[in-house]
Amino acid sequence: MTIHAERLRGAGLPELTPALAQRGQPLLFATVSGAHLCGFPSRDSDVDLRGVHLLPLADLIGLREGEETQTRMWEQDGLELDLVTHDLLKFARLMLRRNGYVLEQLLSPLVVHTSGVHAQLVDLAPGVITGHHAHHYRGFARTQWELYEKTGELKPLLYTFRVLLTGIHLMRTGTVEAHLPTLLEHVTAPGYVRDLIHEKAVAEHGLAMDLDPRRVRADVDVLHEVLDDAQRDTRLPGEPTAYDALHDLVVRTRVAAA
Known part of the structure; x- marks a missing residue:
């Protein structure tokens, strides 16, 4: 089942569903992540x-272990596509590990393929969000900032701002938002970030031009402080509350497919 085709077109993406038909294992969902x-x-x-x-039961209990993580790359309509999927059990465990990546993937509005299990995972997502997710975004931002300092490229700089704003917004609202232009409507950030987005549209590996490094560092440091404050003041719980529900969903899904 596919939905949100209009959102894919709005993001400049073609119909991607046929490219998934050649997969070997049943696909529970696929969404667009990354820069799009x-x-x-x-x-x-x-x-x-x-x-x-979803790995078959035999791949979990037999001698031949199935691939928990599967990767495939190909080209379609002039676009390079990179598909990475996890088995349902591994994905559920990642959800419980304060992993912002998997939540962004799960909750992406750019849906290529979906299912009833996908919908149930989405419903359970609020029950895995905790105040500790701030650590994920803080660490991600530092990694991207270090990359920006080495390369001067726009991409890691934009990711630095994006993940800091995502973390702040999550701590304040409990909502996962990965779309930087939308985040700029909710969290105060330097005005030049919008200009950087326009510059990035020209080239994937473009350089961040005409920026004072001291000013940018100061702006990033301020956002780190805002994230610290947002984590301290958040009403999010300290531990996930959806462990049992995720366990039941994994068991039900596996049994039904056996």
Whole structure:
């Protein structure tokens, strides 16, 4: 089942469902992640697809172990596509590990393929969000900032701002939002970030031009402080509350497919 085709077109993406038909394992969902999800794709950006597959029971209890993580790359309509999926059990465990990546993938509005299990995972997502997710976004931002300092490229700089704003917004609202232009409507950030988004549209590996490094560092430091404050003041719980429900969903899904 596919939905949100109009959102894919709005993001400049073609119909991607036929390309998934050749997969070996049942696909529970696939969504668009990466720069397209974050709202700053370039003309030459590849398409990052992320999702969940379901290994057969024999691959879990027999001698031949199935692949918990599967990767496939190909080209369609001039676009490079990169599909990475996890088995449902692994994905559920990642959801419980304060992993912002998997939540962004699960909740991406750019849906290529979906199912009833996908809908149930979405419903359970609020029950895995905790105040500790701030650590994920803080660490991600530091990694991207270090990459920006080494390369001077726009992409890691934009990711630095994006993940800091995502973390702040999550701590304040309990809502996962990965789209940078939308985040700029809710969280105060330097005005030049919008200009950087426009520059990024020209080339995937473009350089961040005409920026004072001291000013940018100061702006990033301020957002780190805002994230610290937002984590301290958040009303999010300290531990996931959806463990039992996720366990039941994994068991039911596996039994039904056996």
